[in-house]
Amino acid sequence: MTEHLPARSRLVHxxxxEAGIAGDIVVLPDAASTAVLAAAALGVEVGAIANSLVFVSDGAPLLVMTSGAHRVDTAALAERLxxxxxxxxxxxxxxxxxxxxIGGVAPTGHPQPITTVVDEALAAFDxxxxxxxxxxxxxxxxxxELIALTGGTVAKVD
Structure with missing residues (x-):
């Protein structure tokens, strides 16, 4: 079933x-490396795209899963956290x-666990x-499922 997937995607699958998430990985004909491109390819609202943005904070990586409709306010997020x-x-x-x-970062399948923040705005989407x-x-x-998969902290990110 996963033979057609790239190696990185098989790992994510x-x-x-393992996390009990049933959603299948979909291979898109064109790259969807931005929320706008992904939303257009899938026919969904851009806000329903969970962007995986990697930052460095306090000397360590920080993964922020943000709604495609938001930009991360790094100063405000640092203060909140x-x-x-x-x-x-x-x-x-x-x-x-x-x-x-970049453009294909999944919320899982990393070499080591990454501290993760999940945008509270994603809760608006089924x-x-x-x-x-x-x-x-x-x-x-x-x-x-995203919160459980990542062990993420829910926060306002914009």
Whole structure:
């Protein structure tokens, strides 16, 4: 069943099944490396796309799963979380922390656990979509499944 998936997406698929999440990874014909592209390809609202954004905070990676309709206010989020600064990770830092390239970062399947924040705005959607390990792969899940999968802290991110 997963033979047609890229290796990174097969790993994500396995982590989803281990977590009890039934959503299948969908391979899109064109890259959906932004929320707008993913939403258009799937025919859903951009807010239902769970963007995986990697930052560096207090010397460690921080994954923020934000609604595609939001931009992360790093100063406000750092204050809410009681952290020092939050800065965007470089492409090399993203790949080192997640094993995925920018545009395809999944919320799971990382080499090591990553502290994760989940945008409270994603709760407004019955079904959300996240990257499946490559810019061409995505999968559906619920808000509660995303929180359970990532062990994330729910917060306002914008």
């Amino acid at each position: 396995d982590r989803l099944r 009681g952290r020092g600064t939050i800065a965007r990770a470089t492409p090399d830092q993203v790949r080192e922390a997640t094993g995925h390239a 079904e959300i979509w996240a990257a499946g390990g490559t810019p061409h792969t995505v999968f559906p899940l619920t808000y509660d």
